[in-house]
Amino acid sequence: MSEEKKEEKKIDRRKYIKYVGAGAAVVAAAAIGYGVSELTRPPPPTPTTIVQPTTIVQTALKTETLPGTTIVKTEERTVVQTAVTTVTPTVKKLNVLWTTEFVPGEQFAVLKAAEDYEKATGVKVDITFYGATEAREKFTALMEAKTPPDLANLRGHTPILAAYRGQLVDVSDIVLDPKIKDDFFPVVLEASYLLDNTTKKKSYYVVPIHLNFNYIHYWKDMLEAAGYKEPPLEWNEFWEAFKKAHKIWIKNGVYGIGIPLSSAARDTNDTFEQLLLSQGALTLTPEGKLNVDDPKVRQTIANTLEFLVSLYNEGYIPPGATTWTNADNNKAMLGRKIIMTSNATLSIPAALSVTDPIAYYTNMVTCHWPKAPDGSIGPYYAEASYAIIPKGTGNEELAKDFIRYILDKKNYVPFITGYAGRYLPVFKSVLEDPFFHNPKDLNIPASAKYFERPLVVASFQLSPAYAQFELEVGWGKMIGRVLVDKWSIDDAVNEAIERLKTLFKEYGA
C-alpha cells in the first residue's frame, strides 16, 4: 500500500476521540435505559380467575299430547361452574426471604421443603436466608423499595407492625382451613389474629409456622459442683444455686448467671418480659390494654430491674453483658463461659447437638423458670414465628400454595424437626411426635413441658404499640439507663413506662 493511501486512511485524532466518545455515550445511554426499564418494569400480572360462563340448557322433559295441542315442558338447568383460580402460566418462581440462624439443619429443612414443592408443582422457589436481625432490616428495605418478597418468614414484632400498616395479605383461608384450624395451639391462633389499622379490621394476616418460649439452659456438671442435681424451683433458692456455682467457677473465668442486659439484644427484652411474667406481672391485659399503672405491675418492674442490677453489680453476670448482641449469650454459653442463660428458642442446645452431641445428651439441660417469690406459678409467654405474604407481589396465590404445602402434616413434621428442636410445632398433633419426647434428650422434651404452665401471648404480638417497644428494646434501654448512665431505678422505670404510654397513644391502643 502506498504512503499516500495510508495517509488517506488516517483519521484525525480529535475526530477519532469524538467517534469513540459518541459511541461510548450511546452504549452508556442504552445501558442506563435498559437498567431503568428493568427497575420500572411493572410487577408480573396477578393470577387470573377464570369463571366458566353460566350455561342455560333447555331440555324437553316430557311431551304430552292432547287433542289439538302439544305442550312442551322445559326445565332450566344452570350449570354452575366452580370458580377456578389458576396461576398465570408465566409466573413460575417464588422469591422467598427466610430467617435462619445457628443450626445448619434449619436451612436444609426449608430447602428440602422447597425442593419437594418444586418437584410436585414445577414452581421454582428461590430462597434467600438471613439472620433474624438482618432479615428484619432486609424486609424493611424491600418494602420501602416496593420490591417485597413473595413470601417471608420473620420472627417477633415486624410482622405485627406490617399487618398494622396494612402491608400484608389476609391469609384467613389458610389459618381457618377446617383441616388444620382446630389443630393449632389456641395461643398460636391468638398470636396470629392481628389488627390492620388501615381497614380497622382484625384478621389473620400471618400464618404461624414455629412456636417458642423463653427458656433457661444450664451446664449440669457446673451446677452439680455446687451440690445441686437440678436448680430448685423456689425463686430465692433458684438464683442462690447459680450464685453458689458462680463462686466455685469464677476462678476459671466462668460466670454464674448469663442474662443479657444490652439494648442491642432482643434477648434482653424477652428475658425481662419472662421475669415479669414469672412473678405474675402482666404488662398487658388479655385484651391488649396497657397495664403498667397497676401498682403491683409497676413495683414488679422496679423490683426486677433492681434485682438484675444487683446481680450485675455483685459480679454474677459478665460485665460485657451490657453490650451483648442476640448471638453473644449463645456464644458465651456454648463456650462454657457462663453456667446458665435465658434464651428465646432452643437455639443454644440445637447448635450444641450438631457440634457436640455427647455434651448435648449428657450435660446441657433446659429447665423451668422459678416460681414467683410468693410461691405462685407465673405464666410463660408464647411467641409464634410467621410466614407472611406482602401485598402487591402478584404472586399471592402461589405463596399461599407453598405455605399450605409446608403446613401439610406429612411435610410439616420433617420441616419442623429439621430445626433440631429449635422451635416447637404450632400443631397439637405434631407435638405428639416421638421427636419431641425422647427420654434421653435433656432439652427438647423439657421445652415441650413449658406447655404444662399457664400460657399467654407475647405482649409484642398482642399489641402493635408493644411490638414497637420491643423493636426499640425498651426494657434493655431501661437497664442501660441504670448500669451505664447511672440513673436511679425510679427514673429509669418512669422513662420506660412513659415511652410505653406514648407508643400506646401513637398507635391508638
Next chain:
Amino acid sequence: MEKLYTFLFIFPFIFLFILLIIYPLSIEIYYSFTEKKAGLEPIFIGLKNFVYLFFNKDYIRSFFNTMLFVGLGVNIKLIIALLLANFFNSNFKFNRIIRGLFILPWPLPIISSLIIFYWMFDYDWGVVNYILSSLGLPKIGLGRYNEAMFIIILYHIWKNLPFWTITLLAGLQRIPIEIYEAARIDGSDSLKMFRYITLPLIKNLYLVCTILSTIWTLGDFNTVWVLTKGGPADSTHLISTLAFRYGFELGDLGISSAMIVFALPMIIALILILLKFLKI
C-alpha cells in the same frame, strides 16, 4: 455538532449524578419533612421531625459523639501521621521493611478487623483484658461509655493512620533536600528544621488532609455499628448509625432522614472550605 458532542460526552455522567446523588438527596430532604414509615406513603408534617430531634436525648448524644469521634479521631490521627511521616522520611536501616509492615492495617478488610477488635477488647474473655489483668491493671471494655468511645476512636486511628502517613510522607518527599542542607549548615537542629521548614511547607497539604478526613470520618458507619451497635444503652451512636437504626430497624424513615438533613449544612460547609483550599 461541537455542542452535541459535548452533550453526548457529559450526558452519562449527568444522568448518573442526578440518579445517584440529586434524586436520593432530594428524596431524603423531602422525607425529613414528612411522617414516613417504611413501605407507606409519606405524610407532610412540616418541621415536626426536627423539633422531635431537638428534644431527643439519643440524637443529641449522637451529635456530641459524632463531634467527639471526628474531632479526636481526625486530629490525633493526623498529628501522629505527620510525626510518623517525618520519621519514615529519614534514612535509617530497615526503613522500607518497617514502612511496609506499618501499612498492613490499611488494606485489611474493615469488617474482619473490626470483629477482631471486638473480640480483643471483650471485657470478659478478650486478649487485651487478659494482658491488662495479668499486669494488675484495670480492664477496659465496650460495656462502658467512656471506654467504648475510646476503643472506637482507637480503632479509627489504627485503621486509617497508614493511609494519611503515606499521604503526608509523599508531601514531605517533595520538599527539596537542599533547604534542609542549608539549614543544617546554618546550625539548625532537627526540631527547628521541623518547625521552620517542614511545617510551613506541608501546611496546605495537612489542612486538605484534615478536611478530607473529616468529611470521610463524618460518614463512618462501620466502626460503631460493628463494635457496639450504638450500645451500651444507645450511648455510642453516631448520627449515621442512629439514622440507620431509626430507618431500617425501627422503620421510621422520616425521623431517619431528618437526622441526616440536620447534619447536612455542616458537611456542605466543610466541602466548600475544601474546594476553596483546593482552588477548584
